[in-house]
Amino acid sequence: MKRIITLFLICLTSVFCAQSPEMGFFIGNTYYIGDLKPYSHLSQQDFVFGGIYRNNLSSNRVAFRLNFLYGKVKGNDFKSGIEQQVKRNLSFKSSIIEIGPVVEVNFFPYIQGQHETNKEGFGTPYFFAGITYMRMNPKAEYEGEWIELQPLSTEGQGTSQNDNKPYSLSQISIPFGIGAKLNISPRVAISFEYGLRKTFTDYLDDVSGLYPNQTLLAQEAGVLSAELSDRSSNPEGLNDSNFGLQRGNPNNKDWYSFSGMILTFSLVKKSSCPTW
Numbered sequence: 001m002k003r004i005i006t007l008f009l010i011c012l013t014s015v016f017c018a019q020s021p022e023m024g025f026f027i028g029n030t031y032y033i034g035d036l037k038p039y040s041h042l043s044q045q046d047f048v049f050g051g052i053y054r055n056n057l058s059s060n061r062v063a064f065r066l067n068f069l070y071g072k073v074k075g076n077d078f079k080s081g082i083e084q085q086v087k088r089n090l091s092f093k094s095s096i097i098e099i100g101p102v103v104e105v106n107f108f109p110y111i112q113g114q115h116e117t118n119k120e121g122f123g124t125p126y127f128f129a130g131i132t133y134m135r136m137n138p139k140a141e142y143e144g145e146w147i148e149l150q151p152l153s154t155e156g157q158g159t160s161q162n163d164n165k166p167y168s169l170s171q172i173s174i175p176f177g178i179g180a181k182l183n184i185s186p187r188v189a190i191s192f193e194y195g196l197r198k199t200f201t202d203y204l205d206d207v208s209g210l211y212p213n214q215t216l217l218a219q220e221a222g223v224l225s226a227e228l229s230d231r232s233s234n235p236e237g238l239n240d241s242n243f244g245l246q247r248g249n250p251n252n253k254d255w256y257s258f259s260g261m262i263l264t265f266s267l268v269k270k271s272s273c274p275t276w
Helices: 002-017 083-088 214-221 223-229
Strands: 020-033 046-056 062-076 091-106 123-130 132-142 145-148 170-183 188-199 255-266
Touching (some): 020 062, 046 091
Antiparallel strands (some): 020 046, 046 062, 132 145, 170 188
């Protein structure tokens, strides 16, 4: 029995020591691509921050990472400079909580803690990809107050005009991108990365389909829903209304970006691994 326990402890310690766990934080900027900002990357930016757990495997080529990130994105038709969007006059902001695993693949062998630039393994470019849980909450400003849009069914979801249920605020996203990391001391590493997130929702900005009948929407979902559904200055449809016209493009899902700096601290000294 003692031999079994000893063997188990040796295996457990070997596996743990074959890895190089780190913890740290992420800070950077965000932007979104969608119906209110379809083309312009890097504009209308906001912030992101959070925690990172990274485990560098003994191959020196792969690292597994867990992201715990919080950011904000925003979009404004008026700032797009596109005439049709300026007339539509919609805007939003949304917080984003992102939690999930990411795999980093190093271009060159990377040895965590090796900070001497004249030796191999002190730093490397990498690319990453993963799958994460994403929680959003689009809001619009109305009379000086930020109003949650999903409960308002601004495109008539869940009413007699639209058979679709209200969209879910919990979504899946696919993060991917490129970065570069290097050791700045035996216990500290720094990374810089640019990442995009593919989502499977077109409602990060609360805009996707057609304008509903505003009178009927006000009766079934409330006056506020109708007010925030159509904020255009010059309705282009019949009877001075946008009813039935395209409010958004349902064929293109929304995207967002989290990019910035990662600073991590090693949790295990190399010398702490015993030799058997």
